[in-house]
Amino acid sequence: MMEWTNAIVQGVLLGGLYALFAAGLSLIFGVMRLVNIAHGDLIVLAAYFGLTTSVMLGVHPFAALMVVVPLMAGLGYVLQRGLLNRTLGDDILPPLLVTFGLSVIIQNALLESYSSDPQKLSGGAIETASLQIGGLALGVLPLLTFGIAVVVIALLQWIFYATSLGRGFRAVSDNQDIAQIMGFNKAHVFGLAMALALAVTAIAGILLGIRTSFDPSVGGGRLIFGFEAVIIGGLGNLWGTLAGGVILGVAQTIGAKIDPGWQLLAGHIVFLIVLAVRPNGLFPRVDH
Amino acid sequence: MPDTLLALNGLDAHYGDFQALFGVDMEVHAGEVISIIGANGAGKTTLMRSITGLMRNTAEQINHLGQPIGRLRADQVAHRGIAMVPEGRQLFPSLSIEENLLVGGKVGRTGPWSLSKVYDMFPILAERKGQKSMSLSGGQQQMVAIGRALMANPDLILFDEISLGLAPVVISDIYKALPDIIGEGMTAMLVEQDISRALQVSSRVYCLQEGRVSLEGRTGDVSRDDITAAYFGVTT
Numbered sequence: 001m002m003e004w005t006n007a008i009v010q011g012v013l014l015g016g017l018y019a020l021f022a023a024g025l026s027l028i029f030g031v032m033r034l035v036n037i038a039h040g041d042l043i044v045l046a047a048y049f050g051l052t053t054s055v056m057l058g059v060h061p062f063a064a065l066m067v068v069v070p071l072m073a074g075l076g077y078v079l080q081r082g083l084l085n086r087t088l089g090d091d092i093l094p095p096l097l098v099t100f101g102l103s104v105i106i107q108n109a110l111l112e113s114y115s116s117d118p119q120k121l122s123g124g125a126i127e128t129a130s131l132q133i134g135g136l137a138l139g140v141l142p143l144l145t146f147g148i149a150v151v152v153i154a155l156l157q158w159i160f161y162a163t164s165l166g167r168g169f170r171a172v173s174d175n176q177d178i179a180q181i182m183g184f185n186k187a188h189v190f191g192l193a194m195a196l197a198l199a200v201t202a203i204a205g206i207l208l209g210i211r212t213s214f215d216p217s218v219g220g221g222r223l224i225f226g227f228e229a230v231i232i233g234g235l236g237n238l239w240g241t242l243a244g245g246v247i248l249g250v251a252q253t254i255g256a257k258i259d260p261g262w263q264l265l266a267g268h269i270v271f272l273i274v275l276a277v278r279p280n281g282l283f284p285r286v287d288h
Numbered sequence: 289m290p291d292t293l294l295a296l297n298g299l300d301a302h303y304g305d306f307q308a309l310f311g312v313d314m315e316v317h318a319g320e321v322i323s324i325i326g327a328n329g330a331g332k333t334t335l336m337r338s339i340t341g342l343m344r345n346t347a348e349q350i351n352h353l354g355q356p357i358g359r360l361r362a363d364q365v366a367h368r369g370i371a372m373v374p375e376g377r378q379l380f381p382s383l384s385i386e387e388n389l390l391v392g393g394k395v396g397r398t399g400p401w402s403l404s405k406v407y408d409m410f411p412i413l414a415e416r417k418g419q420k421s422m423s424l425s426g427g428q429q430q431m432v433a434i435g436r437a438l439m440a441n442p443d444l445i446l447f448d449e450i451s452l453g454l455a456p457v458v459i460s461d462i463y464k465a466l467p468d469i470i471g472e473g474m475t476a477m478l479v480e481q482d483i484s485r486a487l488q489v490s491s492r493v494y495c496l497q498e499g500r501v502s503l504e505g506r507t508g509d510v511s512r513d514d515i516t517a518a519y520f521g522v523t524t
């Protein structure tokens with residue numbers, strides 16, 4: 001019995017990481033209807049940036065966030081204005097093709113610069129520390145990851161619904177033409193949205209890199225987890241995305257408990273069931 | 289110095305291969321109200337979209353305060369003080385009523401209009417400011433659309449069929465508010481299907497027919513027959 005409780009709790013905490021994978025994806029889709037195929041590779045890129053920063057400056061990967069978050073945000077803004085804005089239009093295919101190409105380019109650039117050897121960010125004592133709570137041993141890192149995910153989602157929610165920046169995101173998302181005649185420069189608003197999304201990606205990448213080893217090829221899997229969390233939770237709902245991440249995480253840890261080979265499969269099956277029963281996800285946005 | 293606020297010089301507009309406007313010339317003077325009339329599909333909305341920067345034009349085709357603005361982006365045009373109440377209202381559905389109005393004030397121009405001034409004119413909006421715009425009646429939505437445009441403190445405001453789809457009594461209410469709006473020293477261009485209403489509030493009229501100006505004149509000078517001919521393209 002305790003073992004199952006443990007599996008569920010571990011799954012919930014893992015869900016926090018998946019929500020961080022998903023949040024940027026969800027934000028970008030919500031604001032500009034862009035499905036970013038390179039999202040997972042950008043998470044891995046952030047992990048490598050974290051690696052280089054912490055090695056070169058000799059600092060803890062968490063301290064590297066001070067460099068990697070602004071770096072990824074800046075990259076997001078430039079990427080959006082320099083490349084992705086040109087692909088957006090009535091046709092949904094160009095952004096898919098271009099971000100797919102971007103995914104390949106990032107993977108190859110990482111292979112060239114860092115080789116295919118697995119790397120890891122060393123988080124020090126935090127990696128093995130755990131707390132005894134009600135007979136369960138909870139890792140400090142997973143707990144911290146989950147806490148960060150909640151804070152990040154709450155922050156994004158606040159930006160979206162309580163600031164003029166967020167009002168601009170929602171206005172442009174609702175009606176691009178009318179938002180423009182109200183004085184919003186669409187290209188700039190999209191740039192800011194991508195900057196925010198990749199700032200979250202930076203956090204996700206560094207937490208991923210402390211938790212597990214990574215190599216240039218693992219981006220695709222992170223994209224899928226993020227994508228599944230978004231769809232399970234319901235498009236356009238950030239708290240739903242967190243719930244989606246948790247459901248996916250729990251499905252995986254329970255699957256793994258039944259048979260270690262079933263971890264990923266169980267997650268995909270739950271995703272497919274949700275998609276079949278509730279195509280709009282469990283908590284779709286309701287404001288129309 | 290002539291007080292020409294806006295001049296269109298041989299304005300063309302295209303949707304892909306389809307040409308919607310052909311060499312439209314127009315002049316709007318500061319402080320006047322002009323009406324644009326014409327049958328469905330004549331190009332009235334396209335004309336307004338062009339002025340606001342949503343269509344591709346050459347620089348010289350649109351002149352604002354003596355400067356060519358035809359190549360500016362819509363947001364740049366907005367900052368110059370041109371606002372629009374678009375056809376079909378087009379409020380932002382995921383924003384509350386107050387947020388819709390605040391978005392209108394994004395350009396940050398100073399002038400007589402503010403949130404409280406808009407609420408003074410349309411008190412019902414103050415009562416419902418936290419609600420989503422889609423929960424309002426058509427007439428109330430139109431008030432939001434008008435208020436949203438006013439929040440920009442524009443010096444030129446474009447109204448595209450503000451009476452479309454509204455009950456007659458509501459239309460009367462909105463037209464009653466119009467002098468208050470335009471009385472604040474604003475210049476207005478009014479697209480309207482209801483010709484007599486349009487002529488009542490405007491000093492000059494342009495009629496569009498299949499993308500071309502088919503008639504222009506002072507409202508007192510054009511006859512019903514002139515308008516019918518210009519509107520429907522009746523040739524003799």
Ligand SMILES: Nc1ncnc2c1ncn2[C@@H]1O[C@H](COP(=O)(O)OP(=O)(O)O)[C@@H](O)[C@H]1O
Pocket residue numbers: 303306308326327328329330331332333334335
């Ligand atoms: N987005 C569009 N794509 C293609 N054609 C359009 C589009 N919008 C309008 N048109 C065409 O342009 C012409 C003028 O339309 P519009 O400016 O909306 O006329 P009006 O406002 O006078 O009714 C019409 O023939 C219409 O079919």
Ligand SMILES: [Mg+2]
Pocket residue numbers: 332333334375449
């Ligand atoms: Mg029209």
